[in-house]
Amino acid sequence: MAQVAVIGGGPGGVSCAIWLKRLGLEPVLYERGHIGGQLHDISLPIPDLPGEPLITARELIERLKHHLKTWEIPVFEGQEVIAYRDDQILVLKSGQEVYYPHIAYAPGLRIRELDIPGREWITQQSTSEILNMNTDLPILIVGGGDRAFEAAIRLAQAKRPVILIHRRDHFRARPDFQAKVQQLHIPIYVHTHLQSIESVPGALIAHVEQNGHDLSFPVSVVMVRIGMEPDIQPGLCPLPISDVVPLWPRAHVRCLGDAVSPVPFRSIVSAYASGMMAAKELVMNLRHHA
Template identity: 25%
Template sequence: MNQETEKVKVLIIGSGPAGYTAAIYASRAGLNPVLYTGGQPGGQLTITTDVENYPGYPDGIMGPEMMEDFRKQAERFGTEVRYGLVTDVDFTVTPKLITVDEQIKIHADTVIISTGASAKWLGLESETRLNGRGVSACAVCDGFFFRGQDVAIVGAGDTACEEAAYLANICSKVYMLVRKDEMRASQIMQKRVMNNPKIEILWNTETEEVLGEDEVKGARVVNNKTGEKRDLEISGFFVAIGHQPNTEVFKKFIHMDEAGYIKTVPGSTKTNVEGVFACGDAQDNVYRQAVTAAGTGCMAALDAERYLAEIENH
């Protein structure tokens, strides 16, 4: 590609369910979108094995395969999918200026941000190795595979409590591993887990290692007050210590909450910058599901299409 600045109507940043759905709608509307995949093509779903809760796949589907389907559908209608990471943006100019891989410059009439979020992990080698083989950062996505089994969940916030309660509905036992002798969660959520007979809270507890060769067989935990170690027999290990939205590159221009999630105008995907729209987990810290991300991707493409029609009519 030459170094002259390329001009596009719709630039989509990110390639999960939100980005690809936006691409499907924008390309069918004749807007010739260009989509950059980002550092993790396919997004969080590529580290998910079985997806059973996305409508239209009655037998379930592997996460990476599903994202491949999304990509093919977007390309079929004319989306240009490119590999690359957006490293800088200037949203003060019209059209917007976007830099990819620190060298490619693109001017875009509209930008759809669908950069998603990344789960925070404990940073254990065994956790990484067994990711998708019993280790998960989404109880709602993967809990079903452990019905009737014993599992553990790490975390002490509202999300961890919610997910522990969710797991207790389908699993036989849930160990909740809390690093301190208190939780960050709201009182009502704390009560919910403390009063659940299926949930055992292990206070002052940290995970040393997730046990198992090809799948999770247990977890070695240590009490950080007494130093006492213990092996829990579990088949599922859930990490619920938060998510980090991948929005750092937009911070100078886009309004965000304190965690870095992009603020959108309620009922739309509009940001505080005209012509810039946000969808998927980059702006949703509540639901974080593939199907809700796809829904907001559709909204973003429709919002972008209306915006383009308006500026062309002026």
């Protein structure tokens, strides 16, 4: 029975592992962090998962873990995969090497970064971690999409002072998020660009430009939520994404999930579907080449 390494423990990777097991293969799941992937960054209830109205991300993570355990799928959390060699050897950051004839790669997304002076002061902490901080200074959030607005809402509801800045005067965030931000009276600066960050005793100074005018804010934390980008490691996907996606037999690698989905169609549901498609494609290809 063929073994397949599934790399990435978000919804797409978990879905792929479950479908591989159901279709008669032996998946082994590797996750560099914890099962759930980007679900760990979602703090508000999930409103659009069919059959699960307003389930929380934490509840969904626990159900994914339970599903993997029910199907007896081996899971290695905290195991980062750094390369997949031409001899079909999977290389772990620990130095361990394991043979797998195929890998299903569900890398997910990472936060897009700003290349500005003082970028080292941009926090890598999650909203939940920032909630544990005690500060009277505002938390500056950069962005106009769901992630930026969700973070602002969560922090404001916890009575933390928040400032939102966005380079445009219209937002990509869901209408209900926009309405909630207005209801909470969160200050929003539009046509505003973060230029640099300066560290001073007891604070950060965020230097911004708004319509040709320079402004500065003393803040406690700078959060950048300007969108996501594929978190693909070159050692795992040596070919361009467009070449890798449909080519199990040639590359022995199949990328799946949000990292290879068009931006407007990224969702938990599409990640589930992508995992199913990757599993079924592999099984069909194995049968065809048997």
